[in-house]
Amino acid sequence: MNLLPGLVLLFFHKRWRVAFPEGRFWYWMALGSIAAAGLVEFASTAVDRLSLYLTPLQVVVLSRLPFLLCKEISPETLAVITILGYAAVLFVWLNYATHAVHWIPYQNTMFLW
Numbered sequence: 001m002n003l004l005p006g007l008v009l010l011f012f013h014k015r016w017r018v019a020f021p022e023g024r025f026w027y028w029m030a031l032g033s034i035a036a037a038g039l040v041e042f043a044s045t046a047v048d049r050l051s052l053y054l055t056p057l058q059v060v061v062l063s064r065l066p067f068l069l070c071k072e073i074s075p076e077t078l079a080v081i082t083i084l085g086y087a088a089v090l091f092v093w094l095n096y097a098t099h100a101v102h103w104i105p106y107q108n109t110m111f112l113w
Helices: 003-011 015-019 025-038 046-056 056-068 075-096
Strands: none
Touching: 003 015, 003 025, 003 056, 003 075, 015 056, 025 046, 025 056, 056 075
């Protein structure tokens, strides 16, 4: 999940540097997330643990993306796309993960089928 924000940051790197001069740290985080995606085949557990430290990249890039792309796409549209993307990830996890039932605190009678 860190790969997409890392690629977005690298693709819009010039705009990012103009708008956010402190972006060098996030540039290295983006490179780390891309490298982690390439190494997942060899050391999946280590990459998974390392990716937890790279997760703030998602928050920083996706929250600043409407500002960077305000001329091409409306900020409201980007916000809806981001929310729908995360909703899709949570939907898939909640409905298809074998251990998802352990994360649901109780079964409400309104939601029982």
